[in-house]
Amino acid sequence: MSVTAAERWIRPAKQQSALVRLFDNKAFLIIACLLPAIGLLGVFLTYPLGLGVWLAFTDTTIGRRGVFVGLENFEFLFEDPIFWNAVFYSVFYTSVATVGKFALGLWLALLLNNHLPMKSLLRAIILLPWIVPTVLSAIAFWWIYDPQFSIISWVLIETGIRETNVDFINTAWPARWSLIAANIWRGIPFVAISLLAGLQTISPSLYEAAMLDGASAWQRFRYVTFPMLLPILAIVMTFSIIFTFTDFQLVYAITRGGPVNSTHLLATLAFQRGIPGGQLGEGAAIAVSMIPFLVFATLFSYFALARRKWQQGESND
DSSP states (O other), X not given: OOOOHHHHHOOOOOOOOHHHHHHTOHHHXXXXXXXXXXXXXXXXXXXXXXXXXXXXXXXOBTTBOOOBOTTHHHHHHHTOHHHHHHHHHHHHHHHHHHHHHHHHHHHHHXXXXXXXXXXXXXXXXXXXXXXXXXXXXXXXHHHHTOTTTXXXXXXXXXXXXXXXXXXXXXXXXXXXXXXXXXXXXXXXXXXXXXXXXXXTTSOHHHXXXXXXXXXXXXXXXXXXXXXXXXXXXXXXXXXXXXXHHTOOHHHHHHTTXXXXXXXOOXXXXXXXXXXXXXXXXXXXHHHHTTHHHXXXXXXXXXXXXXXXXXXXXXXXX
């Protein structure tokens, strides 16, 4: 059988090496790219979370390896009035602070969405409370609330409104409201900027159509702005609830849970029992008791995303 000239000049294809074939494999590339992220999450998230859950079922203390005690730590907490006070104040603190942040943050976002002079500078200034480290903000508020040197007390006395200093943090309810005010001040920028970004995605043609139909400012907000902003509002609120419920630095730096354990959140109480108190198992149990609240906030975010799919005409699968 004769071989033509064209067939003699065809160079045989060079066989690829095993390494080249491996890097051409899509599954291998996916695993190789995900491994660093999986490793970081495993070391800094999964392991601490798993260890915390395990410690919650032991009687471990600082300097002594504990043994498995089952639900004994949780049974003790359910009979502890300080724990239930922390649960109450955590829910109260989160609820009031979240409502305050969203009321003021939405108002500020609507204001900044208008055409204002030096709008970019105003947005940068509004971000300052969020940019400043939490501990520095807490120290500033601790000075503002100081029983002797409070600038608020000084202004009230100088203007003749009061004759004595205001006791902000040495009694239970004034201390609770003072912490809520500090949290609202710090959280407003996050809410305002996030909602402002959502407002700028709403088409101006919708407002023009509503104005042509004779809608008032309130009707435009109720029937155009709020429904279009609701998915972003729900997601931002979910993150705000999580950040507020797990707040630690602000409360611990200003009151350290006092006076008489009245301003403890679950996070600060878990730290106090686990580290200064040395009861790692009990502290871990308090921290684990926060998980149901955080799961609820996450489910709230999921349903907000499902509503967003419905608004975009997709199925909620």
